[in-house]
Amino acid sequence: MAILLALVLIIAISLNVLQHFLLPANRSLPPVVFHWMPVIGSVISYGRDPVNFFLQCREKYGDIFTIILLGRRMTVALGPAGNRFILGGKSTIFNAEDAYKHLTTPVFGKDVVYDVPNHVFMEQKKFLKFGLTGENLRVYVGMIEDEVHQYLQTDQAFLSLKTLSSDEYGSFDVLKVLEEITILTAARTLQGREVRDNLDKTFSTIYKDLDGGFTPLNFLFPNLPLESYRRRDRAQKKMSQFFINIIQKRRTSSSHGENDMISSLLGQKYRDGRALRNHEIANMMIGLLMAGQHTSASTGAWALLHVAYNRNVADSLYEEQLEFFCTKGGVFRSMTYEELKKLPLLNAVITETLRLHPPIHSIMRYIREDVLVPSSLNDIFTVPRGHYALASPAVSQMDPHIWKSPQTWDPYRWIDSDFVSSSFSGLKKGTESVFQPFGSGQHRCIGEQFAYVQLGTIIATIIREVELRRDNGVPRPNYQTMITCPREPRSIFYRRRTHQ
Ligand code: HEM
Incomplete structure (x- = not known):
């Protein structure tokens, strides 16, 4: 049997190689x-x-080529023109539902995001944007500070803060801590009081099972007879019901004063005048949770790893906090949203981290109609219906033709570099930008401002309370998860700050 299998494999490989080199390629x-x-x-x-x-x-084939991935034909288009071709394309041709639905519907649930036609999702996206107003973000800063502060006081990883002397170091796994702080802070702010109150109880187990259904394996094989898939399906029902219960209570209660997303969605109506149904709000909340959790957690983890390894940046970040927020009495006061947005180094740390470690390395669309590649890229090729199109803004963000020392994490390139001040400002927006960690075009992220507020407040609060150190470089990326995370070991040493 083994010999037969080996023989079949050898024949298949030989035929494939012969076909590649001998048959004329379709030009x-x-x-x-x-x-x-x-x-x-x-x-x-x-x-x-x-x-x-x-x-x-790209070295071998240029900016546009097709790769085979488990039988799927993925046409990759790189660089600013490639990003524009795919991310700026019409949704009737470059379709996101057909590319993602099989992964997202079992997790988010029915009737939202990619489970509905594009124009309906675009309305839903508009509703979500209404919940992310400056007014809400302003309230969130204090809430996030409070959550991080509490976490540092109570979490197991930081218990030694109380017992260690000022020159002794404790350590923590930065991704684990950032995953926990991200969900705590998102629950306290966007997700709402009821979610925050249940985080230690029902919610976290259901969340874990649901998250287990959001992996590259689920993307490649939407339905396998595996326990993780069954757990995903059970968790989806429970999570949806959990939110529906909250929504039903909110609808009948007189208090609507919350600054969270459910409150905002309860007041929205589709263009035809229909209000959102309970399960639509519930499933949009799940989608929001999944969209913001690992993306923000991994960005925060990478940022702290680099800060801990670059002691000069860590010191300057602390000095920035002292300069802006240390009161005459020698204690830190809270930041406001407006102040947070203006902190040069803190924001540069986040931006540079997103450049070097964009959480999403591949953005996909399904090609619904044959499409001619534009002349800015190559006007000879047609990408046929049935291919997937893949954009990778990550490639432009690390392109040595565009960035000086692209593999070096250097937040100062965003503060005082010629590149940023001269050419970058013109390129920052739009589908041709060389920097688009939040995507671009119709499907661009709506969570950018929230992510900056969340990450900025988390990093600042940690930096205020502990001194960070890491001596052995920064880990390599792990691409085996949906979101690009730092590989283990990813511990950071910390010690108590003795004075401000
Ligand atoms: C560092 C944090 C984040 C990064 C790097 C990020 C990145 C992205 C990217 C690259 C896309 C485009 C996907 C595509 O074109 O297929 C996207 C879309 C989206 N993101 Fe984010 N995201 C982050 C945080 C968030 C947060 C916090 C939320 C919610 C509050 C959120 C909600 C969304 C939504 C609703 C979409 C739209 C999807 C679509 O239109 O198809 N994201 N994000």
Whole structure:
């Protein structure tokens, strides 16, 4: 049996190689990246390090090429023109629902996001934007400060803060801590009081099971007979019901004064005058939770790893806090939203982290109609219906033709570099930008401002209370998760600040 299998494999590989090199390529289609194994294609090189894989493919094939991933044909378009081609494309051709629905509907639930036609989701996105007003963000800063402060007082990882002398160090796993702080702060602010009150009880177990259904495996195989898939389905029902109960209570209660997303969604109506149904609000809340959790947690973790390793930046961040917020009595006062937005180094730390570690390395669309590649990219090729299109803004963010020392984490490039002041300001917006960690075009992220407020407040509060240190560099990225995270070991040493 083993011999037969080996024989079949050898024949399949040989046929694939012969076909690649001997059969004339269809010159109207983007070149297919060479791969040994039919069907499996480039899945190993892509899965190991997509950004470097794309950079290598670009050397050989140019800015547009097709890779095979488990039988799917993915046409990758790189650089500003590639991003514009895919992310600026019409949703009737470059379709997000067809690319993501099989992954997201079992997790978010029915009738929201990619489970509805694009124009309905765009209305839902508008409703969500209404909940992310400056007025709400202003209230959130104090809430986030309070949550982080409490966490540092009570969490197991920081218990030694009370017992260690001022020159002894404790340590914590930065991703674990950031995952916990991110959900605590999102619950306290956007998700609302009821979610925050239940975080230690029902909510966290359901959340864990649901999150277990949001992995690359689920993307590749939407339905496998595995326990994790069954847990995902049970968790989706429970989570949706959990939110529906909150919504029903809120609808009948007289107090509507909350600054959270449910409050905002309860007041919205579709263009045809229909109010949002309970399960739509519930499932939008789940979508919001999943969209903001790992993206913010991993960005925060990367930022703290770099800060801890670059002691001069850590010291300057602390000095920035002292300069702006230390009172005459020698204690820190709360930041306001307006002040937070203006802190040069803190914001540069977040921006530079998003440049070097964008949480989402591949943005996909399904091609619904044959589409001619524009002349800015290459006007010979057609991307046929049935292909997936893949944009990777991460590649432009690390392109050595664009950035000086692209692999170096240097927040000061956003403060005093010629590049930023001369050419960058013109490129910052739009689908052709060389910096788009939040995507661009119709599907651009709505959570950017919230993420900056959340991350800025978390980092500032931690920096105020503890001194961070890491001696052995910054870990390599793990691309095996949906969101690019730092690999283990990712511990950071901390010690109590003795004075302000
Ligand atoms: C550092 C944090 C974050 C990063 C880097 C990030 C990144 C992204 C990216 C790249 C997209 C585009 C996806 C695509 O085009 O297919 C996106 C879309 C989106 N994000 Fe974020 N995100 C972050 C935080 C958040 C937060 C906190 C929320 C919610 C409060 C959120 C909600 C959304 C929503 C609703 C979309 C729209 C999806 C669509 O239109 O298809 N994100 N995000």
